[in-house]
Amino acid sequence: VYLLCRLLQRLGEHRLAMAACALLVCDATFVFKARCDSGPVAVQWLLCVAGFYCWVRYRSWPWALAAGVCWGLGLWDKITFFWILFGISAGALAGLRIPWRAIPVAALGFLLGVYPFLAHNVKTEWSAFRVEGTRELTGAVLRPKTEALWHTMNGRPLFGSMVMTDGPASPVDNAVVRIGKFFGEPTSSFFAWLVVAGVLLGWRHRFYRFAVIALFAGFAPMALASGGGWAPHHLGLLWPLPHLIAAMGLLAMPSLLARAALVVVLFSQLLVINQHYSFLIRFGGDMAWTDAIRPLSERIRKDPEVSYRFLDWGVYDAAYMFTRGNRAMRVGLPADEEDWTAYLYVQHPEGFIAMGD
DSSP states (O other): OHHHHHHHHHTTOHHHHHHHHHHHHTOHHHHHHHHHTOSSOHHHHHHHHHHHHHHHTOSSHHHHHHHHHHHHHHHHHOTTHHHHHHHHHHHHHHHSOOOGGGHHHHHHHHHHHHHHHHHHHHHTTSGGGOSTTSSOBOSTTHHHHHHHHHHHHHTGGGBTTTBOSSSSOOOOOOHHHHHHHHTTOOOOOSHHHHHHHHHHHGGGSTTHHHHHHHHHHHHHHHHHBTTOSOSHHHHGGGTTHHHHHHHHHHHHSOHHHHHHHHHHHHHHHHHHHHHHHHHHHHHOBOTTSSTTHHHHHHHHHHOTTOOEEESOHHHHHHHHHHTTTOSOEEESOOOTTSOGGGSEEEEOTTSOEEEEO
């Protein structure tokens, strides 16, 4: 958030910086996906904006080198960074003035940052590109993924995935719960409508073409990939582009209307964040988001004769870290032809479920 604000201020866009950052810090998808680092996305958001910050600061070659390193590290962090990297590259080519002399230095920095990723794939015969679902492209899911992007901007997909929305309710009745009930327990904000307003009204802004093209170009590979692009931590990689576009729409409105729209949208966003905590207090988090990983890891370490298969790679990574990688563990669903009855389901009293041979 700080780098985004400083980046826009250095470009002379003080009002745009304030509006975009206000919308960003009240965005439930950004707040909770960064806090829990679901995906993960936090490092990718940081490196994407940091790369642009260094690029804007370009006066000598170290800044261009640093920008390239940031973007290279982003791709090393996770290959899905390619989506937003493709988007901002397309937007920059179409809507920004590029200091061409800096490109060779930035390319060198990119190779330095992405080197571990390249080295690993060379040794493993490009294993990152052989993951099921990453090679096939299809337009059959374009409409549902567009709807998913709309809902992600409004914060709705967080409910039922990170927190439960029903079940045995806690008797706790504090201010957070009462506020949620008073406003009808809203699970969706008005932010996506402000983004639409930005697309329609913000065309006079000097960064409009960059932001809009980068948003749609970044979304395109998500929409076409058969094995991804659905989840909020995928679609959220487009952040903060929607917030820039929405802020441009606000700047194009009459002053009084812009202030009213900003207040209404921010208030709706804060209600969604409040409702997330309200459900968390009343019904608890999804069973994958518990601290039961620690007692499960202790069980694995004390029983070396049992090998475990985990249904979720995020849970597997945590257990692998806590057991220091010294136990036989696998991740993923058993193949359809395998006998599922050969697996033992182990359920911890706190609700954590693992599956072992």
